Amino acid sequence: MPDKDSTVLQRPTSLKAKLNFITRFYVGDVSKLSSDDIRRVLIINLFASVGILFTFPLGIASFFQGKLMLGTVLLSTAFLYAANHLYLRRTHHHAVSGNFVIYPLYALMLYLIYTGGVNGTGHVWLFCVPAVALFLHGLKKGLIELAIFTLVLTALMFCTDNHFLEFGYHPSLKSRILFAFAVVVFLSGIYEFSMSRFNDELKRTSAKLKLVAYTDMLTNLLNRRGIYQKLEERQQAHLLLADVDFFKRINDEYGHDAGDYALEKIAQIMASGLPKGALSSRWGGEEFLLAVFDCSSHEAYQIAESIRHQVADYEFNYMDQHFRITLSFGIATMNETVSLREAITLADSHLYNAKRAGRNQTRND
Numbered sequence: 158m159p160d161k162d163s164t165v166l167q168r169p170t171s172l173k174a175k176l177n178f179i180t181r182f183y184v185g186d187v188s189k190l191s192s193d194d195i196r197r198v199l200i201i202n203l204f205a206s207v208g209i210l211f212t213f214p215l216g217i218a219s220f221f222q223g224k225l226m227l228g229t230v231l232l233s234t235a236f237l238y239a240a241n242h243l244y245l246r247r248t249h250h251h252a253v254s255g256n257f258v259i260y261p262l263y264a265l266m267l268y269l270i271y272t273g274g275v276n277g278t279g280h281v282w283l284f285c286v287p288a289v290a291l292f293l294h295g296l297k298k299g300l301i302e303l304a305i306f307t308l309v310l311t312a313l314m315f316c317t318d319n320h321f322l323e324f325g326y327h328p329s330l331k332s333r334i335l336f337a338f339a340v341v342v343f344l345s346g347i348y349e350f351s352m353s354r355f356n357d358e359l360k361r362t363s364a365k366l367k368l369v370a371y372t373d374m375l376t377n378l379l380n381r382r383g384i385y386q387k388l389e390e391r392q393q394a395h396l397l398l399a400d401v402d403f404f405k406r407i408n409d410e411y412g413h414d415a416g417d418y419a420l421e422k423i424a425q426i427m428a429s430g431l432p433k434g435a436l437s438s439r440w441g442g443e444e445f446l447l448a449v450f451d452c453s454s455h456e457a458y459q460i461a462e463s464i465r466h467q468v469a470d471y472e473f474n475y476m477d478q479h480f481r482i483t484l485s486f487g488i489a490t491m492n493e494t495v496s497l498r499e500a501i502t503l504a505d506s507h508l509y510n511a512k513r514a515g516r517n518q519t520r521n522d
């Protein structure tokens with residue numbers, strides 16, 4: 158018998174496996190998609206599935222009842238939704254694909270209202286239209302389309318020779334349906350409006366959190382987590398690990414605020430001394446990790462040397478106090494044979510060698 162703890166631990170894994178299966182079935186390959194794209198593709202295909210689930214059996218039923226035209230329309234819609242599922246799963250073009258869901262849905266609903274559908278029940282499906290339209294086309298375009306749809310619906314109900322009265326409904330049903338439809342449009346609009354505001358707020362908060370999580374607040378460079386995450390995506394990079402020499406003395410002699418000012422200034426010199434596309438980070442305390450790409454080891458060495466000279470030549474001025482600072486660099490290369498972790502350890506050991514050899518120098522051995 159499995160013990161209680163192991164059953165509890167297994168539950169999330171099986172739920173995750175099920176969710177993975179659903180995502181794979183409805184979305185396909187998600188590796189290049191943003192989470193918003195995945196959500197949109199998934200929901201459009203879920204709509205399409207629900208559409209197939211209703212139109213296919215009702216289409217077959219219509220054929221058995223001898224309603225060939227209605228059966229053809231329903232089965233064509235089911236076929237269109239199935240084709241759309243395959244198209245969307247393959248291309249992930251959710252903006253195009255959404256049109257293949259909503260416009261046939263408008264047309265089908267108008268057809269059902271006009272003909273009465275199966276046994277005069279066509280109008281009951283009308284109320285799924287607002288939610289689908291607003292989700293697929295957003296608040297503004299969705300509401301415009303729904304207004305046009307409502308006008309066509311009204312004209313169809315009141316100005317054409319439709320089959321509404323054929324089924325013995327009370328004449329007031331038509332206006333009741335229109336009122337109820339308007340209420341559902343209104344409620345769906347409010348829901349979509351609050352959802353879009355909530356989503357915007359969520360996006361803003363998530364962008365702010367990302368910035369805080371990956372940025373060093375003193376220097377505005379990436380922090381350790383930030384550069385690590387970016388380097389994990391790369392195959393090759395030259396890592397330049399810099400450490401301020403005798404920084405404790407700066408703090409002790411000029412004060413901690415002067416030390417902070419010096420770190421900010423060094424960060425600026427580093428960022429402006431790097432080639433385009435390079436990364437700069439505050440690795441910790443008075444240590445900086447820089448990364449340069451698409452260049453030779455010799456060029457990476459030259460870049461470190463140039464930054465080292467610029468810092469050494471700079472006169473730091475803080476509250477009428479003037480001082481100079483030097484840096485030591487350790488360099489290593491990450492590539493297909495040397496992992497990121499190994500390259501950082503190597504750069505650290507080369508930096509240690511630079512310190513031991515007298516500081517204010519760059520070492521790659």
Ligand SMILES: Nc1nc2c(ncn2[C@@H]2O[C@H](COP(=O)(O)OP(=O)(O)OP(=O)(O)O)[C@@H](O)[C@H]2O)c(=O)[nH]1
Pocket residue numbers: 375400401402403404405406408412413414415416417420441442443512516
């Ligand atoms: N002002 C300021 N000081 C910091 C900050 N982070 C770390 N430090 C200081 O940096 C100093 C680092 O000192 P040590 O590790 O002894 O190294 P060092 O004095 O630079 O000597 P070497 O590295 O051996 O050349 C410590 O005094 C820390 O307090 C910071 O954010 N602001």
